[in-house]
Amino acid sequence: MTQFDPNKLTFDDKGLLPVIAQDHETGEILMLAWMNAEAVAKTLETKKVTYWSRSRQAFWIKGETSGNVQALIDLRVDCDRDCLLAIVDQTGPACHTNRRSCFYTSVIDGTEHELMKPEV
Amino acid sequence: MTQFDPNKLTFDDKGLLPVIAQDHETGEILMLAWMNAEAVAKTLETKKVTYWSRSRQAFWIKGETSGNVQALIDLRVDCDRDCLLAIVDQTGPACHTNRRSCFYTSVIDGTEHELMKPEV
Numbered sequence: 001m002t003q004f005d006p007n008k009l010t011f012d013d014k015g016l017l018p019v020i021a022q023d024h025e026t027g028e029i030l031m032l033a034w035m036n037a038e039a040v041a042k043t044l045e046t047k048k049v050t051y052w053s054r055s056r057q058a059f060w061i062k063g064e065t066s067g068n069v070q071a072l073i074d075l076r077v078d079c080d081r082d083c084l085l086a087i088v089d090q091t092g093p094a095c096h097t098n099r100r101s102c103f104y105t106s107v108i109d110g111t112e113h114e115l116m117k118p119e120v
Numbered sequence: 121m122t123q124f125d126p127n128k129l130t131f132d133d134k135g136l137l138p139v140i141a142q143d144h145e146t147g148e149i150l151m152l153a154w155m156n157a158e159a160v161a162k163t164l165e166t167k168k169v170t171y172w173s174r175s176r177q178a179f180w181i182k183g184e185t186s187g188n189v190q191a192l193i194d195l196r197v198d199c200d201r202d203c204l205l206a207i208v209d210q211t212g213p214a215c216h217t218n219r220r221s222c223f224y225t226s227v228i229d230g231t232e233h234e235l236m237k238p239e240v
Contacts, residue, residue, distance in 0.1 A: 029142060075227050
């Protein structure tokens, strides 16, 4: 068996890679955010999904402030090792707009349609 | 209704944004690749998912060579407008390794486990 080493992933020129968060029960895509090698290691250690906030330039334990945590169920690496898929148990809405998913806007027909409302 | 304009998305310093491809029937995450504004426009026009290949620096109509095309079912924008979710009808395997999905390696327990084999 191959030991997993977060430092052997392929990061971009800022030391980051994109991470997709998917609901473990429904398969719904909740959000996409970024991790550096240390965030990947922290996520695996704590089982709390921990991103790197590009705006704040700091670790971002998802839900630490809002309570809308993501418990890690599985972490998957893609074929190029430059992207991760975090399969999670999401408490509350994943999006900062209070919607379940960040992908609430559909654009298929040239106009934008809101697919879901903020939770109350 | 808001008209969708690919040029009003938020691209990175290389003019790209990440695009998640998800199977429209199973909800499975197939791959993540990149688009520039023109690739987004081409994808919407042709309904054939068209990425920007960072290695070849060229448009990449998914499946043009292999036949493993992605027919666009829905395109979704995230809250920050810096990431897209393409919901697709995938012909054949999505991954260049001939696996259904690029995310075939699970790393949850510190070691890597192969979740699926190449299709034959």
